[in-house]
Amino acid sequence: MVKNAVEIHDLHVVRGRRTVLEHLDITVGAGVTGLLGPSGCGKSTLMRCLVGVQQVAGGAVSVFGDPAGSSRLRDRVGYVTQASSVYDDLTVDENLRFFARVLGVDPAHVDRAVDAVDLDDHRDQVVGRLSGGQRSRASLAVALLGEPDLLVLDEPTVGLDPVLRADLWRLFHDLADRGTAVFVSSHVMDEAERCDRLLLMREGRIIADGTPTEIKEKAGAGNIEDAFLAIVRGAAA
Amino acid sequence: MNPRILFAIAGRVLVQLRRDRRTLALLLVLPCVLITLLWWMFKDTPVFDAVGPALLAMFPFIVMFLVTSVTTLRERSSGTLERLLAMPMGKLDFLLGYGVAFGVVAAVQSALAVALSVGFLGLDVQGPVWLLTVVAVVDAVLGSALGLFVSAFAQTEFQAVQFMPALVIPQILLCGLFIPRDQLPATLEAVSNVLPLSYAVDAMQTLTSTTATADVWQDLAVVAGFALAGLALGAATLRRRTP
Numbered sequence: 110m111v112k113n114a115v116e117i118h119d120l121h122v123v124r125g126r127r128t129v130l131e132h133l134d135i136t137v138g139a140g141v142t143g144l145l146g147p148s149g150c151g152k153s154t155l156m157r158c159l160v161g162v163q164q165v166a167g168g169a170v171s172v173f174g175d176p177a178g179s180s181r182l183r184d185r186v187g188y189v190t191q192a193s194s195v196y197d198d199l200t201v202d203e204n205l206r207f208f209a210r211v212l213g214v215d216p217a218h219v220d221r222a223v224d225a226v227d228l229d230d231h232r233d234q235v236v237g238r239l240s241g242g243q244r245s246r247a248s249l250a251v252a253l254l255g256e257p258d259l260l261v262l263d264e265p266t267v268g269l270d271p272v273l274r275a276d277l278w279r280l281f282h283d284l285a286d287r288g289t290a291v292f293v294s295s296h297v298m299d300e301a302e303r304c305d306r307l308l309l310m311r312e313g314r315i316i317a318d319g320t321p322t323e324i325k326e327k328a329g330a331g332n333i334e335d336a337f338l339a340i341v342r343g344a345a346a
Numbered sequence: 347m348n349p350r351i352l353f354a355i356a357g358r359v360l361v362q363l364r365r366d367r368r369t370l371a372l373l374l375v376l377p378c379v380l381i382t383l384l385w386w387m388f389k390d391t392p393v394f395d396a397v398g399p400a401l402l403a404m405f406p407f408i409v410m411f412l413v414t415s416v417t418t419l420r421e422r423s424s425g426t427l428e429r430l431l432a433m434p435m436g437k438l439d440f441l442l443g444y445g446v447a448f449g450v451v452a453a454v455q456s457a458l459a460v461a462l463s464v465g466f467l468g469l470d471v472q473g474p475v476w477l478l479t480v481v482a483v484v485d486a487v488l489g490s491a492l493g494l495f496v497s498a499f500a501q502t503e504f505q506a507v508q509f510m511p512a513l514v515i516p517q518i519l520l521c522g523l524f525i526p527r528d529q530l531p532a533t534l535e536a537v538s539n540v541l542p543l544s545y546a547v548d549a550m551q552t553l554t555s556t557t558a559t560a561d562v563w564q565d566l567a568v569v570a571g572f573a574l575a576g577l578a579l580g581a582a583t584l585r586r587r588t589p
């Protein structure tokens with residue numbers, strides 16, 4: 110039994126001429142782990158490493174004991190890219206049925222996934238005619254299909270109304286309670302409080318790691334945004 | 347390779363095409379309209395019998411090249427390819443899925459064009475008519491394979507369309523449509539000998555002029571070889587890990 114879902118050791122990623130991730134060492138365990146940091150800090154790049162679609166310059170990423178991206182992992186890891194990756198010219202239902210066939214999961218999962226993201230009313234609508242938030246929910250539903258053991262979600266709640274955002278966070282916790290390791294990125298600091306564990310990232314490095322409460326206490330700040338600023342200033346001083 | 351995934355992809359591509367009524371209509375009707383136009387232009391001359399076969403080889407090739415390069419480019423840029431590659435999908439499933447879907451469309455397209463040319467416009471075909479359709483389908487798969495390959499080198503749909511004059515028009519000029527290939531200057535004839543469309547057109551012309559099919563199968567094998575090589579090149583451009 111491997112206790113961590115993800116173990117990253119000395120990960121180094123260069124994109125173009127830019128070093129995006131620098132010698133990262135991270136583990137991701139059970140529960141909802143949040144990855145928070147400003148735009149361009151490397152969140153999406155790190156997530157791409159976890160699912161094995163990013164070329165890396167060095168280091169190792171293992172998921173459930175196998176190298177990230179191995180064929181054995183591909184039906185155990187659900188992935189939502191930052192831009193919603195569903196077919197615009199298919200309906201929500203057709204999209205989900207297609208991905209269910211690719212994953213080889215029972216079509217009954219489609220109903221559950223549609224339910225989970227609250228798209229029942231729009232099932233038969235072509236994705237291209239949905240709102241941005243509805244489209245990203247359709248994309249999220251695809252990742253829920255196979256009941257994966259690890260969910261990698263790149264900013265899944267951007268542009269959603271507060272009620273729906275709260276619903277989705279509840280869903281993430283429900284999934285985590287049932288044993289899925291959930292790894293979510295966000296650049297909205299107020300979402301941080303909803304995570305079981307938080308990784309703060311800046312310029313390709315992890316600058317803080319702990320529960321939201323621990324991070325706030327350590328930085329002596331009242332909220333995560335202030336804590337982030339305090340840590341950055343502390344490092345600069 | 348996994349047949350379930352392959353046919354899931356082929357089915358999905360066909361549903362997408364069916365939804366796009368305008369493209370589908372253009373795919374199926376346009377070749378017929380253009381062939382009719384040509385027949386009309388050269389009415390009462392023997393020209394149609396000479397160029398008709400070449401046209402039957404050209405349309406599936408051009409059309410599938412365009413459709414495939416744009417659709418796979420869309421798939422690359424929309425993130426759906428990245429998602430599929432993170433799923434248990436093999437590259438071959440993806441490529442052959444597209445190949446099967448467009449092969450089906452090409453079969454329908456060619457069946458219509460062949461039926462029109464032979465049935466209504468009086469195109470003389472000595473060889474078996476069904477073999478004409480087989481050549482057209484292999485030709486379409488070749489177009490798809492090439493389109494798939496170039497989609498890796500284009501960043502936008504606009505660029506993808508620009509590959510058409512670069513890769514397709516030279517083949518049309520040299521395939522024997524304008525002047526028989528053996529009357530080309532020696533250098534150009536040598537060039538036309540390594541272009542796949544030349545063989546597809548040769549096959550069509552043989553089919554219309556004689557009943558012997560041995561040469562046709564040989565040309566068909568060459569076209570199929572190019573199509574396979576194109577698919578292999580396309581597979582090489584499908585990278586699971588990208589920079």
Ligand SMILES: Nc1ncnc2c1ncn2[C@@H]1O[C@H](COP(=O)(O)OP(=O)(O)OP(=O)(O)O)[C@@H](O)[C@H]1O
Nearest residue numbers: 124125129147148149150151152153154155296589
């Ligand atoms: N395809 C690419 N080629 C080269 N460099 C890239 C590419 N994609 C991203 N980068 C660079 O990598 C860095 C990190 O990008 P990344 O997408 O991981 O940031 P992010 O934290 O997800 O930002 P955001 O919150 O805006 O989504 C950026 O500086 C960006 O310029």
Ligand SMILES: [Mg+2]
Nearest residue numbers: 152153191263
């Ligand atoms: Mg990002």
